[in-house]
Amino acid sequence: MSAPERAYAHIRERLFDGTYAGGMMLSEGEIAESLAMSRTPVHEALLRCEFEGHVRLYPKRGALVLPVSAKEIQEVLVTRGLIEVYAVEQAGASGALGPGLLEMVDAQAALLAEGEDDKFSAADDDFHRRIVVATGNSLLTKAYALARDVPLRVGNSNLRNDPGRAEQVIAEHRAIAQAIADRDPAAARAAVEAHLDHAMQSLLRAI
Amino acid sequence: MSAPERAYAHIRERLFDGTYAGGMMLSEGEIAESLAMSRTPVHEALLRCEFEGHVRLYPKRGALVLPVSAKEIQEVLVTRGLIEVYAVEQAGASGALGPGLLEMVDAQAALLAEGEDDKFSAADDDFHRRIVVATGNSLLTKAYALARDVPLRVGNSNLRNDPGRAEQVIAEHRAIAQAIADRDPAAARAAVEAHLDHAMQSLLRAI
DNA sequence: TGCGGACAACTTGCATGGAAGATGAGCGGA
DNA sequence: TCCGCTCATCTTCCATGCAAGTTGTCCGCA
Structure with missing residues (x-):
């Protein structure tokens, strides 16, 4: 390196x-x-x-x-929403991504059970990233990367301080993955919007 | 500097x-x-x-x-589409931005009449940027900036080589600005999508 | 006490140079 | 002819050092 x-x-x-x-x-x-x-x-x-x-x-x-501000968190989640909704609607139409995502969710549940908080955060991040990468649009992936760091700066302490949030994250991820596997773009969109909305509330409580 | x-x-x-x-x-x-x-x-x-x-x-x-590839042009316009559609739907709901945009379109028409090609390109760029900035979302604006340069690399030669395209750009900009001034988000969305679609075709012809 | 100037201690800006990796030309041998 | 080796020449990498801007302290003075 x-x-x-x-x-x-x-x-x-x-x-x-x-x-x-x-x-x-x-x-x-x-x-x-x-x-x-x-x-x-x-x-x-x-x-x-x-x-x-x-x-x-x-x-x-x-x-x-720079401290992470509430405005920044809102901006990040609006931006992620735009990109991720587009991505899951695409992925949800083909369904190819679904099974792989479900496996990722299982792995996240295992990490949580083992108390591997940092690896859980990384797996969370990977899950979202994987969906965006699946669009095959490298520019969109790069733009998305700009919006991924802020939750990481808040997130590690956040997950530990927000009891039950990690379990909720897994349930929401599973809903997204299932909707994609079912080729149900509308359900996928709704699941992503709900997930990001909850994420925003959790992050705002953390700062 | x-x-x-x-x-x-x-x-x-x-x-x-x-x-x-x-x-x-x-x-x-x-x-x-x-x-x-x-x-x-x-x-x-x-x-x-x-x-x-x-x-x-x-x-x-x-x-x-790096040469500008067709794939890159498509990626850029998909990404711009996502961001600009969101932006005009927001702007179209309030209408506050509309009058200013119409003035910008008039200025573009004047630049074209004077044969100021480079300034016309810059004004084109400003017009789109203004709409995105109006969301007040600085992260989105930054992400959008990543998608603005590619058309500039192709665009200058493109406008000169695609007869009538500049006039078409102005008409399409006017349609967007008018829809926003009219507080008609659906029309604004349609106008942006049509504009970006035409832009993609023109850029693809240019490389 | 409160104000102002000098200075010391910090910081980065960016020019420079030695080390070393990458490349292509040219030569020697099969 | 063609392959492979050597080496001159190109490039960047990054350590270093000087110049210069910024800040806070301390002292003298009103």
């Missing part, structure tokens, strides 16, 4: 686990030192994080970690 | 006017020299262009300018 990639992964990890919390000021030099690399690759990684909306770079001052 | 911004603007200009054509290999060093700056800021600009899908960086080799 190249130095900028390592720096990027390092920063994201800390954005998602809360080490880099909203309002914090990050210094290229410090991060570079802790990764035993120079500031150049760290700077590249921070530029990318800025593009993705996680930090804001102030010239000659440093990188401010 | 900072050095990386200058480099980025320089490269985009050449991507859009065709100087950097698909298949070309760009060298950081050459660009840096022609801009009288070092390679560092040029590298940053190329990274951004890569993220936006215009070039692909090959380690230790250089930056390949």
